[in-house]
Amino acid sequence: MKALVMSEPGHVKMTEIPTPVPKEDEVLVKIHASGICVNDVRDFKGDCNFSYPRIGGHEYAGEICEMGSAVNKDRFHVGQKVVTYIIDNCNECYYCKNGYENVCPDFSHTTAYQNPDGISGFGGFAQYITAKASDLYICEDHVSYEKLALTEPIACVLNSINKSNVEFGDDVLVIGGGTMGMLHVMLAHLRGARVILSEPMKERRDKALELGANDVIDPMNTDAVAEVKKLTGGMGAKVVFDTTAVPALALQAIECTAKCGTVVMFSSLHPNKPVEVNLGAIHSTQVNITGAQNGSVKTFWQAVQIMNKGVFDPTPLIEAVYDYNDFDEAMACAMRPDTYKVVLKMEDHDK
Ligand SMILES: [Zn+2]
Ligand SMILES: [Zn+2]
Numbered sequence: 253m254k255a256l257v258m259s260e261p262g263h264v265k266m267t268e269i270p271t272p273v274p275k276e277d278e279v280l281v282k283i284h285a286s287g288i289c290v291n292d293v294r295d296f297k298g299d300c301n302f303s304y305p306r307i308g309g310h311e312y313a314g315e316i317c318e319m320g321s322a323v324n325k326d327r328f329h330v331g332q333k334v335v336t337y338i339i340d341n342c343n344e345c346y347y348c349k350n351g352y353e354n355v356c357p358d359f360s361h362t363t364a365y366q367n368p369d370g371i372s373g374f375g376g377f378a379q380y381i382t383a384k385a386s387d388l389y390i391c392e393d394h395v396s397y398e399k400l401a402l403t404e405p406i407a408c409v410l411n412s413i414n415k416s417n418v419e420f421g422d423d424v425l426v427i428g429g430g431t432m433g434m435l436h437v438m439l440a441h442l443r444g445a446r447v448i449l450s451e452p453m454k455e456r457r458d459k460a461l462e463l464g465a466n467d468v469i470d471p472m473n474t475d476a477v478a479e480v481k482k483l484t485g486g487m488g489a490k491v492v493f494d495t496t497a498v499p500a501l502a503l504q505a506i507e508c509t510a511k512c513g514t515v516v517m518f519s520s521l522h523p524n525k526p527v528e529v530n531l532g533a534i535h536s537t538q539v540n541i542t543g544a545q546n547g548s549v550k551t552f553w554q555a556v557q558i559m560n561k562g563v564f565d566p567t568p569l570i571e572a573v574y575d576y577n578d579f580d581e582a583m584a585c586a587m588r589p590d591t592y593k594v595v596l597k598m599e600d601h602d603k
Pocket of ligand 2: 341344347348353356357358
């Protein structure tokens with residue numbers, strides 16, 4: 253099969269490698285679309301601690317094209333549209349047994365990160381991938397592969413929103429209007445909240461207003477904290493999602509949170525500089541500070557259902573679709589600070 257192999261950061265070449273063979277409880281998935289994540293961009297720039305060679309891409313969708321002998325034939329069949337749970341958790345530890353499989357410590361020791369004996373990575377930038385049948389989610393034919401490539405980002409955002417318990421009529425502040433920020437805007441809106449977006453780029457603020465934000469703030473030209481307080485009757489937002497990688501904004505996120513509210517550190521911080529938090533204030537405001545990482549088994553399921561059932565359409569966040577033979581152009585587009593999700597399309601399959 254063909255795969256986009258990164259020999260070292262910044263160097264990706266279409267390479268012929270053996271097509272993986274599914275074990276008896278696995279299927280072979282023919283990948284049709286694969287999103288480029290911020291994480292792939294950082295990897296390309298050399299900002300990640302991975303081993304090389306590597307095949308990136310963890311936001312993929314495809315169809316079953318081969319089934320292992322033990323795969324349940326009542327549930328799965330060749331030609332079925334699927335996405336897969338991408339976190340290779342152990343299913344054995346405390347976290348896995350208590351519904352926190354998305355933070356299973358074993359995951360960071362898998363070949364998704366380091367593979368000294370071969371190719372590391374999630375493998376989504378390739379024509380085929382194997383997956384355990386138990387990791388599959390069945391998708392409806394009417395949902396395009398391009399849309400389904402956003403399942404993983406949506407699952408991450410649903411995990412974030414579920415942790416915050418957004419309710420009808422709540423004030424929600426989203427900091428940052430990139431793809432993940434905008435998904436928070438759209439999904440918090442869907443959940444019945446009044447959504448405020450803080451974002452310096454005007455085009456993004458305008459887009460947010462179209463996608464469900466009720467109010468927008470330009471943090472470069474206004475005092476964002478004062479503005480949020482003004483919009484919320486002096487209280488602050490009940491839930492704040494920080495979707496930016498800027499450490500200083502984490503403090504702002506906390507300051508914008510209402511008493512007894514929740515602030516979710518959704519993004520990882522780059523550079524991850526420690527920030528000084530006034531914990532005395534947390535004592536008296538009872539603000540909950542938490543994080544959200546990855547999608548869970550459940551939020552992947554939820555992400556697929558809202559697209560299968562026509563409740564949610566991520567199309568406005570698809571910036572461009574590139575043929576995967578044009579990876580460098582696609583990556584250049586994904587690297588631009590003003591773009592949303594870039595999706596690679598794989599069409600020319602023949603093992
Ligand atoms: Zn991602
Ligand atoms: Zn585990």
